[in-house]
Amino acid sequence: MNPVQEFYNNPYFENLQETQPFLEYLAREEKEIRRNISGGRVLDIGCGNGRSTAILADVADKVIGIDLSERLLEQAKERLKDRKNVELYLENAKSTHFENDYFDCIVMLWNTFGNLYSARDKVFREAVRIVKPNRRIILSVFSENVLPAYSSMLAKNELTIEHQDENYVFLREGLVSKRFSEEKLREIYSNSPLGTKYEIKKLTDISYWCEVRCQKH
Numbered sequence: 001m002n003p004v005q006e007f008y009n010n011p012y013f014e015n016l017q018e019t020q021p022f023l024e025y026l027a028r029e030e031k032e033i034r035r036n037i038s039g040g041r042v043l044d045i046g047c048g049n050g051r052s053t054a055i056l057a058d059v060a061d062k063v064i065g066i067d068l069s070e071r072l073l074e075q076a077k078e079r080l081k082d083r084k085n086v087e088l089y090l091e092n093a094k095s096t097h098f099e100n101d102y103f104d105c106i107v108m109l110w111n112t113f114g115n116l117y118s119a120r121d122k123v124f125r126e127a128v129r130i131v132k133p134n135r136r137i138i139l140s141v142f143s144e145n146v147l148p149a150y151s152s153m154l155a156k157n158e159l160t161i162e163h164q165d166e167n168y169v170f171l172r173e174g175l176v177s178k179r180f181s182e183e184k185l186r187e188i189y190s191n192s193p194l195g196t197k198y199e200i201k202k203l204t205d206i207s208y209w210c211e212v213r214c215q216k217h
């Protein structure tokens, strides 16, 4: 089990949602999902305990959530058991069972993209494979301003920063969390197989919403 998977298989994550400015970030993210996504088959990569999947299920025709934490996925199944348009799988986003060009939209929310660390390029490539041509991959991520609030939230939750640098926080408990400047996000997109039709906007001071239309040949 990798350290990030180990972190999400322990009961830390749920508490992290209960403080400001993260509540404001998640409220703005929800608003953006409701405004921006409508119909179609949507993949929620890193669906966790189903918080994001529940919102997506209101606006999409079908939502498929995948996650590598068995514990969080069980919570998602319980939360979403009455939603007829939801399917959930225990699966690593690096390599999925979905066929090529299967999804109308793929999302990674609540900084899931920032947790991927060494898996990031593989997950991006896999997302490109399974999204339909000219459809969107959407990321909601921490901005470069998140560090003070993030550090104090971690301290309140008795989580310990083992190491940090200008991009990453590494927790003793296993979580790796990256934050992104607009410039960094542009660099990621221009070095990816995604093409150049992307949009990056600030959600709150600590977060960005990024969409890219997948150019495939």
Ligand SMILES: C[S@@+](CC[C@H](N)C(=O)[O-])C[C@H]1O[C@@H](n2cnc3c(N)ncnc32)[C@H](O)[C@@H]1O
Pocket (backbone or CB within 6 Å): 004, 005, 008, 045, 046, 047, 048, 049, 050, 051, 052, 053, 066, 067, 068, 069, 072, 091, 092, 093, 094, 109, 110, 111, 112, 115, 116, 119, 123
């Ligand atoms: C910050 S949580 C987000 C949960 C949910 N999307 C939300 O918005 O509430 C990140 C989730 O991504 C999952 N995750 C991390 N790496 C993954 C991978 N390679 N494949 C699938 N899930 C992954 C974690 O287990 C965790 O549940």
